[in-house]
Amino acid sequence: FLLAFPSITLIRTVRFLPLFHVLISVKGPWIPVSLFLVYKIKTQMDEEIDTRKINNSFLRDHNYATEADIISTVEFNSTGELLATGDKGGRVVVFQREQESKNQPHRRGEYNVYSTFQSHEPEFDYLKSLEIEEKINKIRWLPQQNAAYFLLSTNDKTVKLWKVSERDKRPEGYNLKDEEGRIRDPTTITALRVPVLQPMDLMVEATPRRVFSNAHTYHINSISVNSDYETYMSTDDLRINLWNLEITNRSFNIVDIKPANMEMLTEVITAAEFQPSQCNTFVYSSSKGSIRLCDMRASALCDNHSKLFEEPEDPSNRSFFSEIISSISDVKFSHSGRYLMTRDYLTVKVWDLNMESKPLETYQVHDYLRSKLCSLYENDCIFDKFECVWNGSDSVIMTGSYNNFFRMFDRNTKRDVTLEASRENSKPRAILKPRKVCVGGKRRKDEISVDSLDFSKKILHSAWHPSENIIAVAATNNLYIFQDKVN
Amino acid sequence: MEFKVEAHRIMSISLGKIYNSRVQRGGIKLHKNLLVSLVLRSARQVYLSDYYGGICLSAQQAREWCEGEYMASKQGKLVPGSTESLSESDEQSEVAVDKQEPRDVVESPAGLHVETQASGEQDSAENGVSDSGCSDIKTPEESPEATQTCEVASVVTAISSNCISAPSPSDPKEETETPTDCQTDNSESAEKHSYEPKAPQAYTNRKRTADDSELTDSPTKRTKLTSTSLPSTNDENKGETEEMDTSNVSSLITIFGSSFSGLLSNKEGEQPDSEAEDSDSGQICCDQMLKNLNPWSTAIVAF
Numbered sequence: 001f002l003l004a005f006p007s008i009t010l011i012r013t014v015r016f017l018p019l020f021h022v023l024i025s026v027k028g029p030w031i032p033v034s035l036f037l038v039y040k041i042k043t044q045m046d047e048e049i050d051t052r053k054i055n056n057s058f059l060r061d062h063n064y065a066t067e068a069d070i071i072s073t074v075e076f077n078s079t080g081e082l083l084a085t086g087d088k089g090g091r092v093v094v095f096q097r098e099q100e101s102k103n104q105p106h107r108r109g110e111y112n113v114y115s116t117f118q119s120h121e122p123e124f125d126y127l128k129s130l131e132i133e134e135k136i137n138k139i140r141w142l143p144q145q146n147a148a149y150f151l152l153s154t155n156d157k158t159v160k161l162w163k164v165s166e167r168d169k170r171p172e173g174y175n176l177k178d179e180e181g182r183i184r185d186p187t188t189i190t191a192l193r194v195p196v197l198q199p200m201d202l203m204v205e206a207t208p209r210r211v212f213s214n215a216h217t218y219h220i221n222s223i224s225v226n227s228d229y230e231t232y233m234s235t236d237d238l239r240i241n242l243w244n245l246e247i248t249n250r251s252f253n254i255v256d257i258k259p260a261n262m263e264m265l266t267e268v269i270t271a272a273e274f275q276p277s278q279c280n281t282f283v284y285s286s287s288k289g290s291i292r293l294c295d296m297r298a299s300a301l302c303d304n305h306s307k308l309f310e311e312p313e314d315p316s317n318r319s320f321f322s323e324i325i326s327s328i329s330d331v332k333f334s335h336s337g338r339y340l341m342t343r344d345y346l347t348v349k350v351w352d353l354n355m356e357s358k359p360l361e362t363y364q365v366h367d368y369l370r371s372k373l374c375s376l377y378e379n380d381c382i383f384d385k386f387e388c389v390w391n392g393s394d395s396v397i398m399t400g401s402y403n404n405f406f407r408m409f410d411r412n413t414k415r416d417v418t419l420e421a422s423r424e425n426s427k428p429r430a431i432l433k434p435r436k437v438c439v440g441g442k443r444r445k446d447e448i449s450v451d452s453l454d455f456s457k458k459i460l461h462s463a464w465h466p467s468e469n470i471i472a473v474a475a476t477n478n479l480y481i482f483q484d485k486v487n
Numbered sequence: 488m489e490f491k492v493e494a495h496r497i498m499s500i501s502l503g504k505i506y507n508s509r510v511q512r513g514g515i516k517l518h519k520n521l522l523v524s525l526v527l528r529s530a531r532q533v534y535l536s537d538y539y540g541g542i543c544l545s546a547q548q549a550r551e552w553c554e555g556e557y558m559a560s561k562q563g564k565l566v567p568g569s570t571e572s573l574s575e576s577d578e579q580s581e582v583a584v585d586k587q588e589p590r591d592v593v594e595s596p597a598g599l600h601v602e603t604q605a606s607g608e609q610d611s612a613e614n615g616v617s618d619s620g621c622s623d624i625k626t627p628e629e630s631p632e633a634t635q636t637c638e639v640a641s642v643v644t645a646i647s648s649n650c651i652s653a654p655s656p657s658d659p660k661e662e663t664e665t666p667t668d669c670q671t672d673n674s675e676s677a678e679k680h681s682y683e684p685k686a687p688q689a690y691t692n693r694k695r696t697a698d699d700s701e702l703t704d705s706p707t708k709r710t711k712l713t714s715t716s717l718p719s720t721n722d723e724n725k726g727e728t729e730e731m732d733t734s735n736v737s738s739l740i741t742i743f744g745s746s747f748s749g750l751l752s753n754k755e756g757e758q759p760d761s762e763a764e765d766s767d768s769g770q771i772c773c774d775q776m777l778k779n780l781n782p783w784s785t786a787i788v789a790f
Contacts, residue, residue, distance in 0.1 A: 132514070156514075238517070267521075287518055323525045374493070374497070377500065377526065
C-alpha cells in the first residue's frame with residue numbers, strides 16, 4: 001500500500017454514496033437504536049476495484065479497503081448538527097444533519113455530506129529523514145460563535161484550524177473587472193456602480209485559518225479545546241503544549257515527562273483532555289495505566305500532578321503482556337465533569353474525580369481475549385487503541401471491539417449490549433440483534449465463538465451525539481450512523 | 488519447558504517488531520516500541536531464568552561453565568539486585584530471598600554465581616510472569632517434580648546453570664551439589680541444554696512500577712552484590728547471552744547491528760562505564776539491560 005508519497009497529492013475525487021437507509025430497532029427499552037444509515041466514502045480507485053472484484057466473483061461484500069479511506073477519527077460538534085470524520089489519507093469529511101421536515105417524518109434528520117477537504121498532506125522531515133503521515137489523529141470542534149464552523153484537526157506533527165463556511169451569495173457588478181474577472185480597460189468605463197450581492201448555488205468552503213506546527217518532537221495523540229474557548233492543548237508521547245488559538249508561533253509546554261536519559265523511559269502519555277467546565281484542570285493518561293489530574297494554577301509546568309488515579313494491578317492476571325493491556329488508550333471526561341472514563345485493552349473504567357484509589361466502575365469489554373493475548377501480540381492487535389464515549393446524560397458508555405462489534409454499558413441498570421456494525425445484518429425494517437460471543441463450551445445458535453472473530457474488523461472510533469441518541473461508529477472505511485427509533 | 492519456548496518465541500517476535508518499526512512509515516512510534524521492549528524484557532528474563540532455575544547441566548556444559556567462557560549475561564541480572572528496574576522479578580527475588588533465608592545463595596548471589604554457578608533459585612524466583620502459553624506458576628514445593636524433565640534447547644549451548652536438585656531450603660550448599668545432580672539427570676546431547684525451572688519458583692505478583700522497582704532494587708543490590716564478583720559475573724553473563732541470542736536471532740542481530748552491540752558482545756568496556764555512572768554496583772546489569780533493550784531509544788534521542 002506504500003504509494004510513493006508525491007503521488008498521494010494527486011487529486012482524488014471523493015464520492016459520497018449512500019448505500020442504505022433502513023429502519024432498525026433494538027430490543028430492549030433502555031437503548032432504542034434504529035434508523036441505520038451507512039455512508040461509504042469511496043474513491044475512484046475503489047470503484048474500479050469493486051467492479052473487478054465483482055466480475056471475478058470475489059466476495060460481494062469485500063473487506064478490501066484502500067488504506068487511505070480508513071476512518072481514523074469521528075467527532076460530533078457541540079450541538080450535534082455536524083459530524084466530522086478524518087481518515088488515513090488526511091481528508092476530513094463533514095456531515096450535516098438535515099432539518100427535520102414534516103413531509104418525511106420518518107427521515108428524522110439524516111446526515112448528509114456537507115464538506116470534504118484535504119486537511120493534511122504527507123510531509124517529509126528532511127532533517128531527521130522521517131516521513132510524516134497525513135493520517136488525521138484527532139478532530140475537535142470549536143464551539144460555534146458565528147455562522148461559520150471551526151474545527152481543529154491534527155496529524156502526527158501539525159495541528160490546523162479549519163473554517164468551514166457557506167457561501168450562497170456573491171458580489172456582482174465590479175467596476176474594474178468584468179463578470180469573468182478580466183480587468184476592464186479603464187477607458188471603457190463610463191459610469192460607476194455599486195457591486196450587488198447576488199444569490200448563487202450554495203457552496204461550502206473550507207479554509208485553513210491557522211497552522212500550529214513545529215512544536216512536537218513526538219507523535220501527537222490528542223488535542224483538547226479548553227472551556228475558555230481561547231486555548232487548546234496538544235499532546236504527544238512525552239509532552240503537552242498549550243496553545244492560544246490565535247497565536248501559531250508560540251506555545252507553552254505544560255507537561256514534560258521526558259527523562260534526562262531516554263534509556264530510562266518507562267512510560268509515555270497516551271491521551272489528555274481538559275475538564276469541560278474548569279479551564280484550569282486537565283487530565284492525562286499514561287501507558288502504565290495511571291491518570292494524572294493537573295491544575296494549571298499550581299505552576300507553569302504541571303509535572304507534579306494534583307491527583308493520581310491508579311488501580312493496583314491484579315496479581316493473578318500477571319503475564320508477559322500485562323503492561324500492554326494496562327496502557328490506557330483513551331480518556332474522556334463525562335459531560336458533567338464529575339467522572340472520568342478510561343479505556344485500556346480489555347476494560348472500560350469509570351472514575352470519580354474524588355476517589356483516586358480505584359475506579360468507580362469497571363466494565364469488561366471483551367475479557368475472552370485475555371487468553372489470546374499472545375496471538376494478539378503477534379498480529380499487532382494488542383496495540384489497537386480503542387476509544388470510548390459517553391452519551392449526553394452520562395448514563396451510558398460505549399466502546400468498540402473486534403468483528404465490528406461495539407458495546408454499550410448502562411451505568412444505572414448495569415446492563416450491557418453488544419451490537420454489530422455490518423451491512424449483512426441490516427435489512428429494511430430489520431431488528432438489530434444484540435450479539436453474543438461464546439466463550440467456551442457449547443455454542444448456541446447465533447452466538448459467535450471467539451476463534452471466529454475477525455480481528456481485522458475493529459471499531460476503534462465512535463461518537464455519540466451530545467444530546468440525542470444518535471451514534472456514529474467507524475468500521476474501517478465505513479461510517480455507520482444509528483439513531484433512535486422514531487416511534 | 489513450554490514457557491521457555493514461549494518466552495523465546497515472544498522474544499523473536501518482539502525483536503522482529505522493533506526491527507520493522509524502523510522501516511514503518513511515519514517514523515518510530517515511541518509508545519509501541521516501549522511496550523514491545525517491555526515484553527521483550529519480560530520474555531528475556533523468563534527465558535534466561537530457566538537456565539538457572541534447577542537446570543540440569545550436561546557434562547559438557549559443566550566443563551564449559553568451569554572454563555568460565557559462558558555465563559548468561561542475564562545471570563547478573565537474574566541475580567537479585569541486577570535485574571532491571573522495570574522488572575517485577577526484582578521484587579520477587581526479594582520475596583524469594585525472604586522465603587529462603589537459610590540459603591546462603593540468597594545472601595550473596597554474586598559470590599555464589601562466581602563460585603558455584605548456583606543461584607538458580609534466584610533466577611527462577613524471577614519468573615514472575617505467566618502467560619497462557621507459558622508455564623504455570625510453580626511453588627517451591629512443586630518444582631522438584633518438574634526438575635526431573637530435561638529440556639532440549641538448541642540455542643543455549645552453555646549456561647551457568649543452577650542444577651540445584653530438589654530444593655532443600657535449609658541447605659546452604661546446594662550449589663556444590665549441583666553438578667552431580669545435573670549430570671545424573673541430564674539425558675540430553677552435549678549440544679543441548681537440559682534445564683528445568685528450578686525449585687524456588689516463588690512467584691509473587693506485585694505491581695510493577697518503575698518507581699517501586701528502582702526503590703527496592705537499590706538496597707537489595709547493595710547488600711547482595713560484591714563489586715569484585717560483579718565484573719566477572721557480567722562478563723560471563725554476556726557470553727552466555729551472546730551465545731544464546733546469536734544462534735537464535737543471528738540474522739536479526741546483524742540487521743540491528745550496533746544497536747544491539749550491548750546485547751550481543753562482551754563489551755567489557757561498558758562495564759567500567761556503567762560502574763562509573765552508577766555508584767551502586769547492583770545497578771550495572773540493570774542499566775546494561777536497559778541499554779540493550781532500548782536501541783531504538785538512541786534513535787529517539789536523535790530526534
